Every structure is written in structure tokens, then in C-alpha cells.
Amino acid sequence: MPGPDLLSSQGLRLDGRRPNELRRIRCKMGVFTQPDGSAYLEQGNTKVLAAVYGPHQAAKSKSSTEGVVVNCQYSMATFSTGERKNRPRGDRKSQEMSLHLRQALTAAIKTELYPRSQIDVYVEVLQADGGAYCVCVNAATLALIDAGIPLRAYACACSASMAWHGGQPEPLVDVGHVEEAAGGVVLTVASLPSTENIALLEMSHRLHMDYFDVVLSRAMQGCRDIEVILDKAVREHLAEGWTKEDVVTI
Amino acid sequence: MWTSKTFLYKTKRGNILKIVREHYLRDDLLCGSGACKTCPHKDDEIVLMSQAESICALFDYPHYLVLDTNVVLHQIDVLEEDALTNVIILQTVLEEVKHQNTAIFQRLLEIIGNKRRKFYSFVNEHHKDTYVERNPGEKQNDRNDRAIRRAVAWYEAHLSINRVNIESPRVVLLTDDENNRKIAQDEGIICCSVKDYVENVNGFPGLVDKLSKNVIPENCSKDALYPAHLTPTQIHAGIRNGKLYQGIFHASRDNFLEGSVVVNAFEKSILLQGHIGINRAVDGDTVAIEIFPEEEWRKPSDIVLEDKSEDPGDLLEEETVLLKSTKTNSNDEVTPTGKVVGIIKRKWRQYCGILMPSRLPGATRHLFTPAEKRIPRVRIETRQSDVLASQRILVALDSWPRNSRYPLGHFVRALGPIGDKDAENEVILLEHDVPHARFSEAVLACLPPNDWTIPKEEINKRVDLRPICICSVDPPGCTDIDDALHARRIKGTTDDGLKKYEVGVHIADVTYFVRPNTALDKEAASRSTTVYLVDRRIDMVPDLLSSNLCSLRGGEERLAFSCVWEVDENANILSTKFHKSVIKSAAAMTYEEAQIAIDDESRKDEIASSLRVLNSLAKKLKRRRLDNGALLLASPEIRFQVDSETHDPVEVQAKKLMDTNSMVEEFMLLANISVAQRLAAEYPQCALLRRHPAPPPVNFVNFLKAARQQGFELDVSTNKSFSKSLDEAVIPGRPYFNTLLRIMATRCMQQAVYFSSGTCAQEDFYHYGLACPIYTHFTSPIRRYADVIVHRLLAACVGCDVTHASLLDNKAADALCDNLNYRHRQAQYAGRASVALNTHILFRNRVEIESAVVLAVKRNALQVLIPKYGLEGPLYLPSDKFTYNDEEHVQICGKVILKTFDELTVRLSLDSSNLQHRKLIFQLVKPYVPDFSYKVEDMDVEFVEESDLPQKIEKKRKGTEAKLSKKSKKK
């Protein structure tokens, strides 16, 4: 069958996860003081910092009367990858990532509330171990919430791939670097899980149409799982430092 | 579903990169034991029995076994016996085995997959309690041993939780590493060596024989016979700095003390001589060699040397015979000579052969002689020598220590009595790597029920061709009918006023039953082809499909894949369409019946008229094809007439070739070409096609020289000119000469191969033999897997079926082609070996005098062919009588000059002095050479008139490529 063995005969993936399990997600909001919102999020060994500035007055060239302009920059630390990168940004891939990020986040932000304004979202990949884009979207969502920017829904992104187990197709959620490098298909979905809408879908390599649905639904399930985790993190963050009395006085 | 897991990381340093991988540890992994009450097992997840009865006298309580990696690697034959059950295979072990030997890994997986064996694979590397991290300074192997011990200790503790009233199983670690055993014992783990365990097993007497001898021999004191091999690092360094070379060792067929290695840096292959030079390399091994300085180079000896039949013990005999005879005289003939200094990779498999029991009564050590001459004899240990002596047996090689003259191996299984037809067939199948086991349960589960009929909705989806008069034409006794034909006049004429016909080729719709990725599909893909032995057929798909549901039998409704053309009366194609259909064959005929129907002018029925149309169109197609340069080649093949009771061959027969043979063939070719064109257009990257490269001119050199001696200048520049000059090369009065020429031409050809269209440039698609720019196999899906794939591709592009992912995957297609080509080749060799076997059986009790032709002239022999039997072999010429002319390739003795294509008379008999290698002896009868030729008292016995020679011998299957598939005849 095509593709290398991504699943062991016991149904475990190379790193010991089951096909429907995400990597360990840990996150923290408000890591910096200067930006209006910031967040740190790691999925396994992929680690991302996100900072949000704004909304503030938009640069003239960008300004739009329709709604807020979401300005994104995707950047990777030079030491983030296995082999050292020469430039943190400005290469084609980073620019494409910036655009994709913008697309997913614009779908989540209530843009109509801030015409002629601009929101800057900067993400910095500290360590890349597969699925960097997804982690960036998730981190940026947290940073936007930290900045108090009204969102329609959580924007969550998740990837999925395909493997074979006992002759049956078995999609894998939250693809790690090793699985990505194995050369199989990687389907990346950014969605607003609570509205079931897909904000961005991207696929590398070839996937047979017959299996598209199962892979997509696995990625969507991953988004929903991530949303639960993000929601819990947000609630915990907001509860932090507040005692019962504080709540009463408010 | 998302419990948090302890996260650890493993760092690996490859090159200079620091690689960090995640490694999740879990708490939801099951122990797989029926005695466990803590793990939340479902019923089907329990593998190990709660009451694991002990079969070993050393342990009188129920227990499970844990094996270490080396035990699996060395004792896989013991494991494959049904004796040991309730075994825990740790993931650590599984991964190490996979890393070190994929073949053994596959075998291990098979054992694990067998429910009755109760082998449980436990994922200890991801279990939170059994994972161990490598300590600073610890070797990887030590770490793995520690991980295994940790897992054993965990199991012991885990199972003891329940050990209150019931006797729950203990865990025993089997390892041959003494050091490991010591540590384990200190840690309180029960452990044992494999040898001790197996020798104390009750109830399985044969098990001990299967113990691998890959243990350090106790009597290490014995002197080493062979020089030590270099370590892998030394070899690596040596190859890097150019002192050593790497290559695959090929042992000589004729001389067991000689072999060669092909190395990239040298044009000629490197010669290796003597025990020391070969230094324990076995045919097929990848070896590291050192090349001697040029003054020590020799030329290959041309003597035949067989290993003596006595067991000389662990001594290396003097090799003076060999060395003396190879003293060089001229410099051109020396080849680079060297010696093996290390083994890079062994390519040992299991070998068929016979046991040569030791002379000593009651001895357990015996010699084994493999059927393959290139494999050295093997020393094995068995207590059943008296039983096995008369059997064909299978033996695995284990090791070849320095102090042993022969490699050590162990008995795997007996195949049957020597000389027994089934046992000999088994040998042929095993030696040619033909998968021939009975179809597994999983495969049989994919089959439809025996009484399956075509469902209504399936008929609705297809084009209904049942009313059309379709018939099949096959050799007699054919049960796997995969093609049928029809032709009928249709209304209208072409613009030129020619008549129009509709012609259909209907191929069994195997892919309806063989769905992608099922066990059935995988099995068929692995087998790749049906293998035809003289008296046995090894089916690619189970009998229910091959001989019934897919076979287009007369009078029965069958699913088919149809290719339908509109042609004019000159056989020009006007349109082509492909569709799935339902057909009902009006008659399943033999070639002969069809021929009679055509010839019998009184028959005016639909079948006969349809056949006549087909026949006339086929002739036009053939003419056009030959005009384009297609080659008509020949091959000396025979069919056996088999005794109906004993299945022993009683006579050979040549079959008459009728028009109908070529009629069917033409339409199959046409269908294949049409399908190939369609596929190549639809799938530029992954269409499965078949190509036949033009032979390089050098292949023809000897052939042209021989033809010139007979007075013919052949033009081989293109297939067209070649075909033409072959047609013209006729000697009146020697009708067989032309056939012989074609047989020889066949041997100059390359092999046709399957390939995926993405891997080749468009111009290389050319099929030289058929002279068509593109070709594939579509018409025999019952017996060739390539056709199954082609069916699927075609079905997807005409919208009858969904595609599936691997079909469009380039890499998968490429790997598939490799397997198809390999299996196809092996099937041909196996078929030929089967013919040879039957010829030997035929000659067991007879001596014949037959006419023969010379195929080639060698230094000490003539290669002759007996056309009647398709038999080929050497006729040795003594050098004191004959002189060999190197330039002209002729042997001269007085007035007698023997050259290629000459016709002789020879006496044939079977030499049974060596049971392993019975061989046919050819003796010259005519022309008469005094003191050499065999004197026949009555010279006119059994003289076969030349006109009786088979004009053209038909291949067993009328396969569309019947002529071409034989070109691999080269030895």
C-alpha cells in the first residue's frame, strides 16, 4: 500500500499516539506586557509565540471603510528547524503562511466593528516539529482573545493525514514532522468549530477523492478538540488572580 | 479520549543535526492475558491464555515466554513450529527484528497473526511503566536488554496481582545471552536459554532439529580453517578508501571452488578461487573483496569440480588441482582475481536438497546437499536421519564459523520422498520462489458464495450482450477461460463502400470479484501470475473464481469487460469502445472444433459465420502486423501426454497449429493495443504497460556468424528488415532450418517487461517483437495480475468503477511492476524446470536415438537441441579427438567439421548415478567418428524423418504474446 507504515500493527503511531489523538497541547496567555495581547502555545514540539497589537489606526494605504484590516506576519526563528534557516521571514513560504493566517483570522474576527482600523498579529515559530501553521492559528486566536478583540468563534486549525491499518484507511489527526516527512498527504483545515465553517483548507500531495471525506472529518474533529482545550485555557486564564471577593465586588 | 500523557523525548544525533522526537507514554495499553483482571480487555483482545500449560520439563507451572531479539532472529524456525505458544513479543524486539532482517520480521508477523499460536505483541516502548530511557554511556543493545527485563518484571508483577487463589501464569525470559541471563537472575526474573528450554520440551520430537546452530560452538579450541572476516567498520573504511570493493558473489555452477564478483570499478568480473579466496561466501551474498596485484591474476579454470561426497571433517583439502591447472600463459585471458575479506550482507534463504547421512550409526551430525549446485553443502544436526535420508528436505543456513568446513544449518521440514512427483514439484516451486501455499482463510473469506449468480442490479448497470452470439476458443482441457469473441455484420457501409462489422472481445471481469486492498487482492498481487507446471497449475486466484465464476463457460451468464470495435472488411478500425457487460457464451470451443466449424461449409449457423468473419479479419490483421515488422519467433516447446493414472509423462507431442490459434491471438493483440492506447492517453503517469526493448546489436554477433556459415546474411538493423530476412532464409529440403533460425533469434532478444508509463520516455514504450508503439496486457486477468490492474485503470477511465488511491500512485505502480516482472520470470523458469523434470521422468527407462541440431559450438562441447523433445544439452567432445577453431567456432576431427546449425543424430539416455542431479547424456551417433561415436547395431532404428519434425510448436496457452514470452530462453 502507498506510503510508509505510519501505524504500527497495534494501531499506534510512530510517537505512540492513536490515530485520533492530538499532540500534547500546552498554552499560556498574556506572556508579554507590551503587546495588547499575547499567547504562547505548543503542540508537542511545535512551539509558537503570538502577539497582537491593535486595533489601531490603519496605515493609509491599507485602510478600509468596510472593516478592520488584519495584518499578519509569520516568522520562524532561525533555530526553529532541524537544519538552520537562513532567514526568519521574507521567503515565499513565510509570505504564503502570513496570507493563510490572515485568511483564517479575518474569518474569525468581527471585522465590521472597527472600520479604518488595523489589527497586527505577529506569530513567531520558536520550534517547528510539524503543523506549524495550525499551531500559529491556535496561538493567534488566544492572543486575539487576550487582546480583547471580539471574535465570532474560536478559529482553530488542525491537520490530518492518511495511513493504512489492516487494509483499512485510517486518517491521522495533528500530523507531526516525522509523519509529514514520510511523504503522505497532509490536509490542513482552519475552521470555526462552533459554527462548523471552514475558513481555510489546504492540501499537499495527492489524496484520492474516495478518502477526502474521512480525512477532512478527522481534521474537523481535531479542530473541535482543540477548541475545547483553548476554551478551557481562556477560562482558566481569566479566573487567574481573581478571588471570590473580587468577583463579588464586580 | 484525551488523557494527558507523560511526555519524554529521545534525542538522536544523525550527522550533525540534533533531532528531537516526541514519545508518548500511555496507560491504556493492554497486557493481553486472560489471567489479568485489571486491564479492560474486550473478549477478542485476549491473546494469552489464562491457563498456559507448560510443555517444558524445566518449568512445571503455567508460564508465558518472552523472547529477546537474537532468539527471534536465530530461532525463527523453532518459533514457526506449533510447539511454543503463549509468547509475548515486545515492541523493542519487534522493532529490532524489523531493522535487522525484514524477511524474518515478516515471518514473525505471520506467527503473531495466527490466532492459534497465541503470540501477543506488547507495546512496551509506549507503556508508562515499561519504558526505559537510555542512560549515559549505555550501549543501545544494553538499553534494549534492560527494556526487555523491565517488561518481564512488569508482567510478572502485573499478573501476580491476581495470583491469590488461582494459579496465574509466570513469565519466563528466553535469551541466549549469558550476561543478560545473569543480570536477569539477579533481578529475580526467571530465565533460560533457548537450547535448554527446547531440549526439555515434551511432545514435540522434531523441535530440537530446528534449533539454529548460530551459537558459539562449545569446542572453540579447534583451529580456525578460514581467515577471519573484517568488522563492518573495517569494511566500511576499506571501501571508502578504495582498498576493498563491494559486490554480489556468484558461485560457479561447475566448480565449487570458484566464483566471481561483479564490481563497478572493473569491466570484467572478479575471480575468486579456493576455500580461502571464497572464504565462506555463499551465492548471492553481498561481499567485500580485496583484489590481488596484477601479477597474481589468473584465468578462470575450465574444469568441472564437484564437492566430494565424503565428509572430510573440518579440514580443507589441498587445492593444487585447481591452482596448477590455472597457470596462465597469455595475458589477455587473465581476469582480475581477489579474495573475500568480509561479508556485508548474507542473502541466505531456505534451500531444498537431500540429506547425506553420516556413515556412523546413530550420529546426529549430517551433511546436506542442496539441489542448487551453487550452494555449498550444509552441516545439520538431526536425529531423524534414517527417515530423512530418502526425502527431499528444506534446510535453513544459520552460520558459518571459521572452524567449520561447511556452513551450519538446521532442518526446516521434509517435502516428500525423493523422486516423488509432488516432492519434486515442491522443490521446483520453492527454488523459484513461487508462492503456492493454500489460500488463507482471509483470502477465501473474500470470495462470493459457491452458488453466486449475477445480481439483478448488476445486470442493470451493464451493457447486456446476452443475446449476442459469443463464443470462446481455447486449447482442450482449459478451465480458466478468460476471453470470448464475437463478430457480426452491421448495417451500412463505409465511405469507400466497404462492409462494416462489429467485433467484440470479452474478457472475464475479474475485478468485480477481486476488490482493491482486500486480502484476496493482496494475495493475487503477491502471486502476480498463475504458474503452469506440466501436471499442476498454481492459481493466482482461488479455484472458484479461476475455473468457475470468472471463467467464461459456454451457456452460462458471466460478467465481462468488453472491448468492441467497428471495423471495415479490410480490418481497419473505425471506432473502439470499452464497457462492462453481461454475456452468455454460446459455446466454449477448442481450436480444433473452431477450425472444423470454419472449414465445414455445410455449417451455416451463427457461430460458424461469426468465426469465419473473425478468421478472415484476423488474417488481414496479421498480414498488416507482419508487414510492420513484427517478428515470428519460435521456441522449442513440447507438451507431454500424461498418463491418466500416475500423471507421469508417457510421450511428448507436438501440436498442430491451426488458423484459429492465430485468429484468437490477433484479436487479443488488438484488444491489448487498443487498451494500451486508451490508458496511456488517460494516465500519462501511472498506466501499466508492457514494453520490449530492441536488442542491442552485440546480442546478434554469434548468431549472425553462424547464419553466415550456412550462407545467409541476415539484416538485423530493424525488426522489419530482420523479419524479412528471416522469411527469406529457407533451405529447401531442410524445413526445420528456418524454425531453428527463429529459435536462435529468440535467444538474442531482450526480455519484455511491465512498466508504469511515468517511469519511461514515450519512445521507449515500443514493443520490438510485436512492432507496435504501445502495448499492455488486458486479456488474461484470471491468470495475470497485470491485467487486473489494467482492468481497474480502464474501468475507472470509462466510468464503470471508482479508482482507488494506490492505482494512481507512481511509486506503488513501480513497485508492482518490479514484482510482476520478477514473478513472471520465475514462473517461466519454474515452468521450464518442470518440463525438464518431466523429460527426465520420461527417459527414466528408455534410450532413444534422435536427430538433433547444433545450437552452439563450445570449447569442449556442442550445445545440441532435440527438436522432438525440445531438449537441449551439451554433447561433450574430447579434446584429443577434436580441435576447436576459435575464430570460426567450429570443432574439427579429421574430415568431420561440426558447426552451428548442423544436423546430427544422437543417442539419449538418463544418467541416474547422482540422485540430486540426474542428467541426460547425449552421445554422438552420426556423423560417425571412430572410437567416439556410439555404434548403433541396427542403424535404421528410430530414424525420425525430417518431415516429422514439429514445424512450430504451440505454447500451452495461446497467450497473446505466445511467441515473445519465450525469448527468455537464454540460459
Added chain:
Amino acid sequence: MADLLLSSTEKIFIVHGVQDDYRSDGRSNIDYRPMELETEVVSHASGSARLRLANTDVLVGVKTEIDTPKPDQPGLGKIEFFVDCSANATPEFEGRGGEQLANSISNMMQRAYQSSQAFELKQLCILEGKQCWKLYIDILILESGGNLYDAVSLAVKAALFNTRIPFVKAVLMDGGNVDLQLSDDPYDCKHLDVGCAPLLITLCKIGDKCVVDPSAEEESCSVISVVVGVTGNTKSYCSGKEIDSVKSLERKCSTIGMNGSGSLAPQTLQSAIMQGMVAAESLDEALGQALLRERQENVILKKHAYGFLK
């Protein structure tokens, strides 16, 4: 740097505070703000450190590569600094906005590490004239709350201290090719000797006096600052018995640079340098202690990095 809007009275308040050796955040002129340091935060890298000095946040990753030495220095390895000012710190750094600042920091670092007394490049040599290690010191500025030079130099030294280089056996083959043999044991590697690696001390002239570790507000009140690179003392970076075998080295100034539009009197400069040397000494010692403590904790407790989660 962050665009701070300070009124003139605020500025006067800061200047007066400095004059009285009592700064607006309560420090004296030679006091540093509290800082947090963690090493081994980027598991991909050979060595890494994150330093947070008040609101200044610097992440350093060290990557190694095999390279060939320069022909004129066959026995030496290579070291290269790269600074990236992340837009996370301020939107002004977006795109190529932070490049100028980044270049000036990386040039300063490169100069400070150039001397063999500051950093021994010999320890990066694998096979003389053929193979050496090249260290890429990648500095990522995540937040800028003033005093970047000091923060960067501290983080770099910590990251180098954390760096482990695998043991490699190099064998010279025929034809001048080098064959590298690597051990499969991940623990088989060496720490770098970074004791004398320099620290940069920024002395910011506010009014007539110089202060160390200026905050972003203080920086905006200053027209000129002096950056002094001072080599470290190996002794502070050795634990246990090694300590006795190492000579205490005299601190040396490995580089001096000036930033800003103003000018300085020579005397002020000299006193500033002296002040920097003193500050460097205590800073270096504190850093050494902190790093040794952390290394020990890592070995004993097998602690995993907190990274940004703390």
C-alpha cells in the same frame, strides 16, 4: 525601539533621579533590574537560553554545523551571530524594520567575541585545516524593555554554556577527504568552555552621570551611551574540583562601542568604562552561579524546561 511618549517633566524627573543616584524605579545607578534566566528551552538547538530582564525578553538558540576552517586560521572554528528583532516586540520591527538595530547588536557581539581571550575558537576545531564546527548564535528579541545589549550578551553566554557539541572522530582519508564518525550515544558530547566569554555592559549617560541597565524610559532621556564588552572569569563557571585547576583571569575589555547622537568627555568615558568593568564583574559572577545551579538541577532532577509556560 518602542516609541515612548514621555513629557519633558517626566524626563526631568528621571534625570534628577539619576543625579541623586536614586532612579525612578528605586534602583541606584549601578543596580540591575531583576532578571529571569532559563537554559535548554529550545530542544532542537544544541544550546539555548531565554533571558527576561524586566520587560526585555531575549531567546537565544545555538546551532552547530560542520564547516571548513578559513585557510588563514586552520586551527580555529567559526562563530556567527544573527539577531532577529521579532515584530512581537513592536510593530515597528515588522518586515525589515528591525534590521538596523539587529545588525548593530550582532556586529557588537561579533566584535566582542573575536579575541581568543574572549572565546577560544580552538575548541571548535575537529581536524586542523579540514573540518571545524561553526556555531550559529541566533538571537531572537521578543520584547524590548530597554538595555538590549546587556540582555543579549547574558543570554548568549548562558546559551553557549548550555551548548553541547557531539564528539566527532575525524579521519583523514585518501584524496584529502574527511570521514566523520559519530557516536550513536546522545550523551557522548562535550560542553564548551565559555568562562571567559564577554558580557556587554551598557552605560547610559543621563545628565552628567552614567547608569547601568537603563529602562526604556531612561534610554529615551539619554543622548549617548557607551557599550563595553568585558571578558568573563572562567573560575565562576567551574564547579567542584575543577575550580582549583583554573586560574583566575584578569578581566579585560574586549570591545567598546558608542550609541547615540551625543558626545562624551574623555574623562567621563574612562570612568564609564571603569564603572562597566565593575558592573561586569558582579554580573558575570552571578550569571556563573545561576548557570551552575541550573545545570546541577537539570542533572539531578531531570527537570524539563518551563519555557514560556511559567
